[in-house]
Amino acid sequence: xxxxxxxxxxxxxxxxxxxxxxxxxxxxxxxxxxxxxxxxxxxxxxxxxxxxxxxxxxxxxxxxxxxxxxxxxxxxxxxxxxxxxxxxxxxxxxxxxxxxxxxxxxxxxxxxxxxxxxxxxxxxxxxxxxxxxxxxxxxxxxxxxxxxxxxxxxxxxxxxxxxxxxxxxxxxxxxxxxxxxxxxxxxxxxxxxxxxxxxxxxxxxxxxxxxxxxxxxxxxxxxxxxx
Amino acid sequence: xxxxxxxxxxxxxxxxxxxxxxxxxxxxxxxxxxxxxxxxxxxxxxxxxxxxxxxxxxxxxxxxxxxxxxxxxxxxxxxxxxxxxxxxxxxxxxxxxxxxxxxxxxxxxxxxxxxxxxxxxxxxxxxxxxxxxxxxxxxxxxxxxxxxxxxxxxxxxxxxxxxxxxxxxxxxxxxxxxxxxxxxxxxxxxxxxxxxxxxxxxxxxxxxxxxxxxxxxxxxxxxxxxx
DNA sequence: TAACAATTTGCACGGACTGCAAGTTTGAGT
DNA sequence: ACTCAAACTTGCAGTCCGTGCAAATTGTTA
Numbered sequence: 001x002x003x004x005x006x007x008x009x010x011x012x013x014x015x016x017x018x019x020x021x022x023x024x025x026x027x028x029x030x031x032x033x034x035x036x037x038x039x040x041x042x043x044x045x046x047x048x049x050x051x052x053x054x055x056x057x058x059x060x061x062x063x064x065x066x067x068x069x070x071x072x073x074x075x076x077x078x079x080x081x082x083x084x085x086x087x088x089x090x091x092x093x094x095x096x097x098x099x100x101x102x103x104x105x106x107x108x109x110x111x112x113x114x115x116x117x118x119x120x121x122x123x124x125x126x127x128x129x130x131x132x133x134x135x136x137x138x139x140x141x142x143x144x145x146x147x148x149x150x151x152x153x154x155x156x157x158x159x160x161x162x163x164x165x166x167x168x169x170x171x172x173x174x175x176x177x178x179x180x181x182x183x184x185x186x187x188x189x190x191x192x193x194x195x196x197x198x199x200x201x202x203x204x205x206x207x208x209x210x211x212x213x214x215x216x217x218x219x220x221x222x223x224x225x226x227x
Numbered sequence: 228x229x230x231x232x233x234x235x236x237x238x239x240x241x242x243x244x245x246x247x248x249x250x251x252x253x254x255x256x257x258x259x260x261x262x263x264x265x266x267x268x269x270x271x272x273x274x275x276x277x278x279x280x281x282x283x284x285x286x287x288x289x290x291x292x293x294x295x296x297x298x299x300x301x302x303x304x305x306x307x308x309x310x311x312x313x314x315x316x317x318x319x320x321x322x323x324x325x326x327x328x329x330x331x332x333x334x335x336x337x338x339x340x341x342x343x344x345x346x347x348x349x350x351x352x353x354x355x356x357x358x359x360x361x362x363x364x365x366x367x368x369x370x371x372x373x374x375x376x377x378x379x380x381x382x383x384x385x386x387x388x389x390x391x392x393x394x395x396x397x398x399x400x401x402x403x404x405x406x407x408x409x410x411x412x413x414x415x416x417x418x419x420x421x422x423x424x425x426x427x428x429x430x431x432x433x434x435x436x437x438x439x440x441x442x443x444x445x446x447x448x449x450x451x452x453x454x
Numbered sequence: 455t456a457a458c459a460a461t462t463t464g465c466a467c468g469g470a471c472t473g474c475a476a477g478t479t480t481g482a483g484t
Numbered sequence: 485a486c487t488c489a490a491a492c493t494t495g496c497a498g499t500c501c502g503t504g505c506a507a508a509t510t511g512t513t514a
Contacts, residue, residue: 014461018460052463053464054464062502063501132359132363163402171394171398183385195391201431239480240481269469279493280493281494283492291470
Protein backbone atom coordinates (compact mmCIF):
# COMPACT_ATOMS: atom_id res chain seq x y z
CA UNK A 1 0.00 0.00 0.00
CA UNK A 2 2.66 2.47 -0.90
CA UNK A 3 0.89 3.56 -4.02
CA UNK A 4 -0.98 6.80 -4.27
CA UNK A 5 -3.96 5.03 -5.71
CA UNK A 6 -3.70 7.39 -8.62
CA UNK A 7 -1.86 6.34 -11.74
CA UNK A 8 -1.16 2.65 -11.42
CA UNK A 9 -1.31 1.55 -7.78
CA UNK A 10 -1.84 -2.17 -7.82
CA UNK A 11 -4.39 -2.54 -10.56
CA UNK A 12 -5.63 -5.94 -9.64
CA UNK A 13 -7.89 -7.84 -11.94
CA UNK A 14 -10.94 -6.03 -10.69
CA UNK A 15 -9.71 -2.56 -11.44
CA UNK A 16 -8.42 -3.68 -14.79
CA UNK A 17 -11.72 -5.15 -15.87
CA UNK A 18 -13.50 -2.00 -14.86
CA UNK A 19 -11.26 0.07 -17.05
CA UNK A 20 -11.74 -2.35 -19.88
CA UNK A 21 -15.48 -2.28 -19.58
CA UNK A 22 -15.51 1.47 -19.44
CA UNK A 23 -13.29 1.70 -22.49
CA UNK A 24 -15.42 -0.82 -24.33
CA UNK A 25 -18.57 1.14 -23.60
CA UNK A 26 -17.02 4.41 -24.72
CA UNK A 27 -15.70 2.84 -27.89
CA UNK A 28 -18.98 1.19 -28.72
CA UNK A 29 -20.90 4.35 -27.94
CA UNK A 30 -18.73 6.47 -30.20
CA UNK A 31 -18.77 3.97 -33.04
CA UNK A 32 -22.50 3.47 -32.99
CA UNK A 33 -23.17 7.17 -32.57
CA UNK A 34 -21.15 7.90 -35.68
CA UNK A 35 -22.85 5.13 -37.61
CA UNK A 36 -26.45 5.76 -36.73
CA UNK A 37 -26.42 9.28 -35.44
CA UNK A 38 -26.12 10.25 -31.77
CA UNK A 39 -29.82 10.41 -31.10
CA UNK A 40 -30.66 7.12 -32.71
CA UNK A 41 -28.36 4.93 -30.70
CA UNK A 42 -30.02 3.25 -27.78
CA UNK A 43 -28.33 2.39 -24.54
CA UNK A 44 -29.33 -1.16 -25.20
CA UNK A 45 -27.34 -1.29 -28.40
CA UNK A 46 -24.29 0.19 -26.76
CA UNK A 47 -24.48 -2.20 -23.84
CA UNK A 48 -25.01 -5.05 -26.25
CA UNK A 49 -21.93 -4.11 -28.23
CA UNK A 50 -19.85 -3.88 -25.08
CA UNK A 51 -21.38 -7.11 -23.87
CA UNK A 52 -22.76 -5.93 -20.57
CA UNK A 53 -26.29 -5.44 -19.31
CA UNK A 54 -28.12 -2.18 -19.75
CA UNK A 55 -28.19 -1.78 -16.02
CA UNK A 56 -24.43 -1.99 -15.92
CA UNK A 57 -24.15 0.72 -18.49
CA UNK A 58 -25.82 3.04 -16.05
CA UNK A 59 -23.42 1.97 -13.34
CA UNK A 60 -20.72 3.53 -15.45
CA UNK A 61 -22.43 6.57 -16.92
CA UNK A 62 -25.28 8.68 -15.60
CA UNK A 63 -26.45 9.66 -19.07
CA UNK A 64 -26.15 8.09 -22.47
CA UNK A 65 -24.34 11.17 -23.72
CA UNK A 66 -21.55 10.78 -21.22
CA UNK A 67 -20.52 7.51 -22.77
CA UNK A 68 -20.48 8.99 -26.24
CA UNK A 69 -18.42 11.94 -25.13
CA UNK A 70 -16.26 9.60 -23.09
CA UNK A 71 -14.34 12.36 -21.44
CA UNK A 72 -11.36 11.46 -19.40
CA UNK A 73 -11.41 13.33 -16.09
CA UNK A 74 -7.66 13.23 -16.18
CA UNK A 75 -7.68 15.75 -18.99
CA UNK A 76 -9.11 18.37 -16.71
CA UNK A 77 -6.73 17.55 -13.90
CA UNK A 78 -3.85 17.96 -16.28
CA UNK A 79 -5.14 21.32 -17.45
CA UNK A 80 -5.55 22.56 -13.89
CA UNK A 81 -2.06 21.42 -13.04
CA UNK A 82 -0.70 23.22 -16.06
CA UNK A 83 -2.39 26.41 -14.99
CA UNK A 84 -0.70 26.17 -11.62
CA UNK A 85 2.70 25.40 -13.05
CA UNK A 86 2.65 27.89 -15.90
CA UNK A 87 5.47 30.45 -16.08
CA UNK A 88 4.84 33.28 -13.66
CA UNK A 89 5.38 35.92 -16.33
CA UNK A 90 2.36 34.89 -18.31
CA UNK A 91 -0.78 36.95 -18.09
CA UNK A 92 -3.98 35.15 -17.11
CA UNK A 93 -5.16 34.99 -20.69
CA UNK A 94 -1.69 34.00 -21.77
CA UNK A 95 -1.84 31.05 -19.44
CA UNK A 96 -5.14 29.89 -20.77
CA UNK A 97 -3.93 30.30 -24.30
CA UNK A 98 -1.02 28.00 -23.67
CA UNK A 99 -2.97 25.51 -21.63
CA UNK A 100 -5.77 25.16 -24.13
CA UNK A 101 -3.28 24.85 -26.92
CA UNK A 102 -1.61 22.01 -25.10
CA UNK A 103 -4.96 20.41 -24.44
CA UNK A 104 -5.69 20.45 -28.15
CA UNK A 105 -2.31 18.86 -28.77
CA UNK A 106 -3.09 16.13 -26.29
CA UNK A 107 -6.31 15.37 -28.05
CA UNK A 108 -4.55 15.13 -31.38
CA UNK A 109 -2.15 12.61 -29.97
CA UNK A 110 -4.39 10.43 -27.85
CA UNK A 111 -6.00 9.87 -31.18
CA UNK A 112 -5.86 6.11 -31.10
CA UNK A 113 -6.47 4.71 -34.54
CA UNK A 114 -8.90 7.09 -36.13
CA UNK A 115 -9.61 10.71 -35.42
CA UNK A 116 -11.90 10.03 -32.50
CA UNK A 117 -11.75 13.69 -31.54
CA UNK A 118 -12.73 14.90 -34.94
CA UNK A 119 -15.54 12.39 -34.92
CA UNK A 120 -16.71 13.60 -31.54
CA UNK A 121 -16.61 17.20 -32.59
CA UNK A 122 -18.71 16.35 -35.59
CA UNK A 123 -21.16 14.47 -33.44
CA UNK A 124 -21.35 17.20 -30.87
CA UNK A 125 -22.33 19.68 -33.52
CA UNK A 126 -25.03 17.39 -34.86
CA UNK A 127 -26.84 16.51 -31.68
CA UNK A 128 -28.46 19.10 -29.44
CA UNK A 129 -28.45 16.71 -26.51
CA UNK A 130 -24.77 16.02 -26.95
CA UNK A 131 -23.92 19.66 -27.30
CA UNK A 132 -25.81 20.35 -24.12
CA UNK A 133 -23.95 17.67 -22.21
CA UNK A 134 -20.71 18.90 -23.66
CA UNK A 135 -21.36 22.37 -22.41
CA UNK A 136 -22.40 21.06 -19.03
CA UNK A 137 -19.26 19.04 -18.57
CA UNK A 138 -17.31 22.04 -19.72
CA UNK A 139 -18.93 24.22 -17.10
CA UNK A 140 -17.51 22.10 -14.34
CA UNK A 141 -14.07 22.34 -15.88
CA UNK A 142 -14.38 26.07 -16.15
CA UNK A 143 -15.14 26.32 -12.49
CA UNK A 144 -12.04 24.38 -11.57
CA UNK A 145 -9.85 26.30 -13.97
CA UNK A 146 -11.20 29.61 -12.78
CA UNK A 147 -10.39 28.71 -9.21
CA UNK A 148 -6.88 27.71 -10.15
CA UNK A 149 -6.39 30.87 -12.13
CA UNK A 150 -7.74 33.05 -9.35
CA UNK A 151 -5.36 31.41 -6.93
CA UNK A 152 -2.51 32.02 -9.29
CA UNK A 153 -3.46 35.66 -9.53
CA UNK A 154 -3.80 35.97 -5.82
CA UNK A 155 -7.38 37.16 -5.89
CA UNK A 156 -10.47 35.70 -4.22
CA UNK A 157 -11.92 32.82 -6.21
CA UNK A 158 -15.22 34.47 -7.04
CA UNK A 159 -13.71 37.40 -8.92
CA UNK A 160 -14.85 38.60 -12.30
CA UNK A 161 -11.57 38.60 -14.15
CA UNK A 162 -10.46 35.00 -13.69
CA UNK A 163 -13.92 33.66 -14.44
CA UNK A 164 -14.18 35.84 -17.47
CA UNK A 165 -10.76 34.90 -18.75
CA UNK A 166 -11.43 31.19 -18.44
CA UNK A 167 -14.84 31.39 -20.00
CA UNK A 168 -13.59 33.62 -22.79
CA UNK A 169 -10.77 31.21 -23.51
CA UNK A 170 -13.00 28.21 -23.96
CA UNK A 171 -15.17 30.52 -25.98
CA UNK A 172 -12.29 31.16 -28.33
CA UNK A 173 -12.03 27.45 -29.00
CA UNK A 174 -15.75 27.06 -29.36
CA UNK A 175 -16.08 29.89 -31.83
CA UNK A 176 -13.16 28.54 -33.80
CA UNK A 177 -14.82 25.14 -34.04
CA UNK A 178 -18.06 26.69 -35.16
CA UNK A 179 -16.23 28.62 -37.83
CA UNK A 180 -14.84 25.45 -39.25
CA UNK A 181 -18.24 23.85 -39.12
CA UNK A 182 -19.45 26.80 -41.15
CA UNK A 183 -17.09 25.92 -43.91
CA UNK A 184 -13.93 27.82 -43.12
CA UNK A 185 -10.83 26.22 -44.59
CA UNK A 186 -8.46 27.90 -42.22
CA UNK A 187 -6.85 25.48 -39.77
CA UNK A 188 -8.41 25.29 -36.35
CA UNK A 189 -5.27 26.54 -34.66
CA UNK A 190 -5.23 29.64 -36.77
CA UNK A 191 -8.83 30.43 -35.93
CA UNK A 192 -8.25 29.83 -32.25
CA UNK A 193 -5.25 32.08 -32.41
CA UNK A 194 -7.15 34.86 -34.04
CA UNK A 195 -9.84 34.67 -31.41
CA UNK A 196 -7.31 34.78 -28.60
CA UNK A 197 -5.57 37.74 -30.10
CA UNK A 198 -8.81 39.63 -30.40
CA UNK A 199 -9.67 38.88 -26.80
CA UNK A 200 -6.24 39.90 -25.61
CA UNK A 201 -6.12 43.19 -27.45
CA UNK A 202 -9.70 44.10 -26.77
CA UNK A 203 -12.79 43.42 -28.81
CA UNK A 204 -13.32 47.09 -29.41
CA UNK A 205 -9.86 47.77 -30.69
CA UNK A 206 -10.16 45.27 -33.46
CA UNK A 207 -12.72 47.61 -34.89
CA UNK A 208 -11.56 51.12 -35.60
CA UNK A 209 -12.18 53.37 -32.62
CA UNK A 210 -15.27 55.44 -33.50
CA UNK A 211 -16.01 55.42 -29.84
CA UNK A 212 -17.92 52.87 -27.88
CA UNK A 213 -17.40 52.83 -24.18
CA UNK A 214 -13.77 52.34 -23.43
CA UNK A 215 -13.28 54.25 -20.19
CA UNK A 216 -9.56 53.82 -19.84
CA UNK A 217 -7.51 54.73 -22.86
CA UNK A 218 -9.42 53.87 -25.98
CA UNK A 219 -6.99 55.97 -27.94
CA UNK A 220 -5.29 53.59 -30.23
CA UNK A 221 -5.84 53.17 -33.88
CA UNK A 222 -4.66 49.82 -34.91
CA UNK A 223 -5.01 47.49 -37.77
CA UNK A 224 -6.17 43.99 -37.05
CA UNK A 225 -9.04 44.96 -39.26
CA UNK A 226 -9.70 41.42 -40.46
CA UNK A 227 -13.16 40.44 -39.53
CA UNK B 228 -55.84 38.96 -45.07
CA UNK B 229 -54.79 42.51 -44.73
CA UNK B 230 -53.02 41.90 -41.48
CA UNK B 231 -49.37 41.13 -41.20
CA UNK B 232 -50.18 38.11 -39.11
CA UNK B 233 -47.67 39.41 -36.62
CA UNK B 234 -48.75 41.52 -33.68
CA UNK B 235 -52.53 41.49 -33.62
CA UNK B 236 -53.93 40.67 -37.03
CA UNK B 237 -57.43 39.42 -36.50
CA UNK B 238 -56.92 37.24 -33.48
CA UNK B 239 -59.99 35.19 -33.84
CA UNK B 240 -61.16 32.97 -31.06
CA UNK B 241 -58.87 30.22 -32.14
CA UNK B 242 -55.64 32.15 -32.00
CA UNK B 243 -56.66 33.70 -28.72
CA UNK B 244 -57.27 30.39 -27.03
CA UNK B 245 -53.96 29.10 -28.22
CA UNK B 246 -52.17 32.01 -26.66
CA UNK B 247 -54.09 31.53 -23.47
CA UNK B 248 -53.26 27.86 -23.29
CA UNK B 249 -49.63 28.54 -23.96
CA UNK B 250 -49.51 31.22 -21.30
CA UNK B 251 -51.30 28.99 -18.83
CA UNK B 252 -48.82 26.20 -19.41
CA UNK B 253 -45.85 28.50 -19.00
CA UNK B 254 -47.25 29.99 -15.84
CA UNK B 255 -48.08 26.63 -14.35
CA UNK B 256 -44.68 25.25 -15.32
CA UNK B 257 -42.83 28.12 -13.71
CA UNK B 258 -44.89 28.07 -10.56
CA UNK B 259 -44.60 24.35 -10.04
CA UNK B 260 -40.92 24.35 -10.91
CA UNK B 261 -40.27 26.93 -8.24
CA UNK B 262 -42.35 25.07 -5.71
CA UNK B 263 -41.09 21.55 -6.18
CA UNK B 264 -37.85 22.02 -7.99
CA UNK B 265 -37.42 21.91 -11.77
CA UNK B 266 -36.56 18.25 -11.95
CA UNK B 267 -39.37 17.08 -9.74
CA UNK B 268 -42.23 18.58 -11.69
CA UNK B 269 -43.86 16.18 -14.07
CA UNK B 270 -45.43 17.13 -17.35
CA UNK B 271 -48.59 15.57 -16.04
CA UNK B 272 -48.75 18.02 -13.16
CA UNK B 273 -48.15 20.97 -15.40
CA UNK B 274 -50.78 19.87 -17.88
CA UNK B 275 -53.15 19.19 -15.05
CA UNK B 276 -52.66 22.69 -13.66
CA UNK B 277 -53.26 24.22 -17.06
CA UNK B 278 -56.20 21.93 -17.58
CA UNK B 279 -55.13 20.27 -20.78
CA UNK B 280 -54.05 16.76 -21.61
CA UNK B 281 -50.44 15.68 -21.42
CA UNK B 282 -50.50 15.07 -25.13
CA UNK B 283 -51.52 18.65 -25.70
CA UNK B 284 -48.64 19.86 -23.61
CA UNK B 285 -46.32 18.31 -26.13
CA UNK B 286 -48.16 19.98 -28.94
CA UNK B 287 -46.98 23.25 -27.46
CA UNK B 288 -43.50 22.41 -26.22
CA UNK B 289 -40.99 19.85 -27.45
CA UNK B 290 -39.40 19.48 -24.03
CA UNK B 291 -40.59 20.01 -20.52
CA UNK B 292 -37.84 22.56 -19.99
CA UNK B 293 -39.10 24.78 -22.76
CA UNK B 294 -42.31 25.39 -20.89
CA UNK B 295 -40.47 26.28 -17.72
CA UNK B 296 -38.17 28.66 -19.52
CA UNK B 297 -41.13 29.97 -21.47
CA UNK B 298 -39.07 32.14 -23.68
CA UNK B 299 -40.80 34.59 -25.92
CA UNK B 300 -39.37 34.42 -29.43
CA UNK B 301 -40.25 38.06 -29.77
CA UNK B 302 -37.46 38.96 -27.38
CA UNK B 303 -34.90 37.71 -29.83
CA UNK B 304 -36.53 39.46 -32.76
CA UNK B 305 -36.45 42.70 -30.84
CA UNK B 306 -32.78 42.26 -30.03
CA UNK B 307 -31.93 41.56 -33.65
CA UNK B 308 -33.86 44.62 -34.75
CA UNK B 309 -32.03 46.74 -32.23
CA UNK B 310 -28.71 45.52 -33.54
CA UNK B 311 -29.71 46.60 -37.03
CA UNK B 312 -30.98 49.97 -35.94
CA UNK B 313 -28.23 50.82 -33.51
CA UNK B 314 -26.29 54.08 -34.08
CA UNK B 315 -23.71 53.63 -36.78
CA UNK B 316 -20.93 55.08 -34.64
CA UNK B 317 -21.07 52.24 -32.15
CA UNK B 318 -18.43 49.56 -32.28
CA UNK B 319 -19.65 45.98 -32.57
CA UNK B 320 -19.12 45.33 -28.90
CA UNK B 321 -20.67 48.68 -28.10
CA UNK B 322 -23.79 47.64 -29.95
CA UNK B 323 -24.07 44.40 -28.05
CA UNK B 324 -23.47 46.21 -24.81
CA UNK B 325 -26.39 48.50 -25.44
CA UNK B 326 -28.67 45.82 -26.82
CA UNK B 327 -28.11 43.42 -23.96
CA UNK B 328 -28.59 46.22 -21.49
CA UNK B 329 -31.94 47.02 -23.07
CA UNK B 330 -32.87 43.37 -23.03
CA UNK B 331 -32.21 43.26 -19.31
CA UNK B 332 -34.39 46.33 -18.88
CA UNK B 333 -37.18 44.68 -20.81
CA UNK B 334 -37.04 41.68 -18.58
CA UNK B 335 -37.23 43.83 -15.49
CA UNK B 336 -40.35 45.48 -16.80
CA UNK B 337 -42.25 42.57 -18.27
CA UNK B 338 -42.02 41.41 -14.72
CA UNK B 339 -45.70 40.76 -14.22
CA UNK B 340 -46.48 40.40 -10.57
CA UNK B 341 -43.47 38.75 -9.11
CA UNK B 342 -39.93 38.61 -10.34
CA UNK B 343 -40.52 35.81 -12.81
CA UNK B 344 -37.13 36.49 -14.32
CA UNK B 345 -35.32 36.29 -11.05
CA UNK B 346 -37.16 33.08 -10.36
CA UNK B 347 -36.17 31.65 -13.69
CA UNK B 348 -32.56 32.60 -13.22
CA UNK B 349 -32.59 30.87 -9.88
CA UNK B 350 -34.15 27.79 -11.39
CA UNK B 351 -31.76 27.73 -14.28
CA UNK B 352 -28.83 27.68 -11.93
CA UNK B 353 -30.33 24.83 -9.94
CA UNK B 354 -31.18 22.41 -12.69
CA UNK B 355 -28.59 20.98 -15.06
CA UNK B 356 -31.28 20.08 -17.57
CA UNK B 357 -32.66 23.58 -17.51
CA UNK B 358 -29.26 25.16 -17.83
CA UNK B 359 -28.59 22.95 -20.81
CA UNK B 360 -31.80 23.97 -22.52
CA UNK B 361 -31.12 27.56 -21.70
CA UNK B 362 -27.76 27.40 -23.36
CA UNK B 363 -29.26 25.65 -26.34
CA UNK B 364 -31.92 28.24 -26.87
CA UNK B 365 -29.28 30.88 -26.41
CA UNK B 366 -27.15 29.33 -29.11
CA UNK B 367 -29.83 29.92 -31.68
CA UNK B 368 -30.14 33.53 -30.61
CA UNK B 369 -26.42 33.98 -30.86
CA UNK B 370 -26.45 32.75 -34.40
CA UNK B 371 -29.09 35.26 -35.40
CA UNK B 372 -27.40 38.10 -33.59
CA UNK B 373 -24.04 37.24 -35.07
CA UNK B 374 -25.53 37.31 -38.55
CA UNK B 375 -27.12 40.68 -37.92
CA UNK B 376 -23.92 42.06 -36.51
CA UNK B 377 -21.86 40.73 -39.39
CA UNK B 378 -24.24 42.37 -41.82
CA UNK B 379 -23.96 45.62 -39.96
CA UNK B 380 -20.19 45.39 -40.15
CA UNK B 381 -20.28 44.57 -43.80
CA UNK B 382 -18.39 41.33 -43.48
CA UNK B 383 -19.33 37.80 -44.49
CA UNK B 384 -21.58 36.15 -41.92
CA UNK B 385 -19.20 33.39 -40.96
CA UNK B 386 -16.45 35.69 -39.72
CA UNK B 387 -14.65 35.34 -36.44
CA UNK B 388 -15.11 38.82 -35.04
CA UNK B 389 -18.90 39.12 -35.09
CA UNK B 390 -19.38 35.63 -33.73
CA UNK B 391 -16.83 36.25 -31.05
CA UNK B 392 -18.30 39.59 -30.07
CA UNK B 393 -21.80 38.20 -29.74
CA UNK B 394 -20.68 35.15 -27.82
CA UNK B 395 -18.45 37.22 -25.57
CA UNK B 396 -21.29 39.60 -24.85
CA UNK B 397 -23.67 36.94 -23.68
CA UNK B 398 -20.73 35.58 -21.77
CA UNK B 399 -20.43 38.87 -19.93
CA UNK B 400 -24.00 38.52 -18.75
CA UNK B 401 -23.55 34.88 -17.86
CA UNK B 402 -20.43 35.48 -15.82
CA UNK B 403 -22.11 38.36 -14.05
CA UNK B 404 -25.03 36.15 -13.10
CA UNK B 405 -22.71 33.47 -11.84
CA UNK B 406 -20.89 36.02 -9.74
CA UNK B 407 -24.10 37.00 -8.05
CA UNK B 408 -24.96 33.37 -7.51
CA UNK B 409 -21.61 33.05 -5.81
CA UNK B 410 -22.61 35.61 -3.26
CA UNK B 411 -21.49 38.90 -4.71
CA UNK B 412 -23.53 41.84 -3.41
CA UNK B 413 -22.70 44.10 -6.29
CA UNK B 414 -25.67 44.84 -8.53
CA UNK B 415 -25.95 42.75 -11.66
CA UNK B 416 -25.59 45.77 -13.89
CA UNK B 417 -22.33 46.73 -12.31
CA UNK B 418 -20.91 43.25 -12.79
CA UNK B 419 -22.08 43.14 -16.39
CA UNK B 420 -20.48 46.49 -16.96
CA UNK B 421 -17.19 45.42 -15.52
CA UNK B 422 -17.14 42.37 -17.75
CA UNK B 423 -17.92 44.41 -20.84
CA UNK B 424 -15.22 46.90 -20.05
CA UNK B 425 -12.68 44.15 -19.61
CA UNK B 426 -13.66 42.64 -22.92
CA UNK B 427 -13.54 45.98 -24.66
CA UNK B 428 -10.15 46.98 -23.36
CA UNK B 429 -8.60 43.58 -23.76
CA UNK B 430 -8.36 40.78 -21.25
CA UNK B 431 -4.64 41.09 -21.15
CA UNK B 432 -4.55 44.79 -20.51
CA UNK B 433 -6.63 44.51 -17.40
CA UNK B 434 -3.74 42.68 -15.89
CA UNK B 435 -0.82 45.02 -15.49
CA UNK B 436 2.59 44.46 -16.99
CA UNK B 437 4.49 41.33 -16.03
CA UNK B 438 4.56 40.73 -19.73
CA UNK B 439 2.22 38.61 -21.74
CA UNK B 440 1.01 39.91 -25.02
CA UNK B 441 2.42 43.41 -24.99
CA UNK B 442 -0.23 45.92 -26.05
CA UNK B 443 2.07 47.53 -28.57
CA UNK B 444 3.04 44.16 -29.90
CA UNK B 445 0.02 42.13 -30.89
CA UNK B 446 2.45 39.64 -32.32
CA UNK B 447 2.46 36.77 -29.92
CA UNK B 448 5.98 35.61 -29.41
CA UNK B 449 5.93 32.05 -28.26
CA UNK B 450 3.21 29.71 -27.24
CA UNK B 451 2.56 27.06 -29.80
CA UNK B 452 5.62 25.63 -28.07
CA UNK B 453 4.65 22.05 -28.68
CA UNK B 454 2.05 22.52 -31.31
C1' DT C 455 -11.47 -22.29 1.43
C1' DA C 456 -14.49 -19.19 4.02
C1' DA C 457 -16.02 -14.74 4.74
C1' DC C 458 -16.35 -10.19 2.83
C1' DA C 459 -16.69 -6.49 -0.45
C1' DA C 460 -17.29 -4.77 -5.06
C1' DT C 461 -19.85 -5.63 -9.36
C1' DT C 462 -23.22 -7.19 -12.41
C1' DT C 463 -27.68 -8.17 -13.58
C1' DG C 464 -32.75 -8.76 -13.80
C1' DC C 465 -37.01 -6.75 -12.58
C1' DA C 466 -40.25 -3.41 -11.81
C1' DC C 467 -41.34 1.28 -12.19
C1' DG C 468 -41.92 6.25 -13.21
C1' DG C 469 -41.58 9.72 -16.48
C1' DA C 470 -40.40 11.92 -21.10
C1' DC C 471 -41.83 11.93 -25.76
C1' DT C 472 -43.88 10.27 -30.40
C1' DG C 473 -47.05 8.43 -34.04
C1' DC C 474 -51.65 7.49 -34.99
C1' DA C 475 -56.43 7.63 -35.23
C1' DA C 476 -60.36 9.23 -33.37
C1' DG C 477 -63.15 13.24 -31.42
C1' DT C 478 -64.05 18.51 -31.03
C1' DT C 479 -63.98 23.16 -32.16
C1' DT C 480 -63.55 27.00 -35.19
C1' DG C 481 -63.59 29.63 -39.52
C1' DA C 482 -65.75 29.93 -44.06
C1' DG C 483 -68.58 29.38 -47.78
C1' DT C 484 -73.16 29.03 -49.42
C1' DA D 485 -78.58 27.94 -40.45
C1' DC D 486 -76.06 24.05 -42.67
C1' DT D 487 -71.97 21.86 -44.33
C1' DC D 488 -67.13 21.18 -44.77
C1' DA D 489 -62.52 21.21 -44.03
C1' DA D 490 -58.72 22.69 -41.52
C1' DA D 491 -56.97 23.25 -36.88
C1' DC D 492 -56.86 21.42 -32.24
C1' DT D 493 -57.21 18.26 -28.50
C1' DT D 494 -57.08 13.85 -26.62
C1' DG D 495 -56.45 8.96 -25.52
C1' DC D 496 -53.74 4.98 -26.50
C1' DA D 497 -49.99 2.20 -27.44
C1' DG D 498 -45.30 1.95 -27.51
C1' DT D 499 -40.08 3.18 -27.16
C1' DC D 500 -36.47 4.68 -24.54
C1' DC D 501 -34.08 6.78 -20.58
C1' DG D 502 -32.79 6.33 -15.94
C1' DT D 503 -33.36 4.48 -10.90
C1' DG D 504 -34.11 1.60 -6.66
C1' DC D 505 -33.77 -2.91 -4.95
C1' DA D 506 -32.33 -7.43 -4.06
C1' DA D 507 -30.43 -11.62 -5.79
C1' DA D 508 -26.50 -13.67 -8.17
C1' DT D 509 -21.45 -13.35 -9.51
C1' DT D 510 -16.88 -12.54 -9.00
C1' DG D 511 -12.55 -10.60 -7.05
C1' DT D 512 -10.02 -9.96 -2.63
C1' DT D 513 -8.20 -11.42 1.66
C1' DA D 514 -7.37 -13.57 5.84
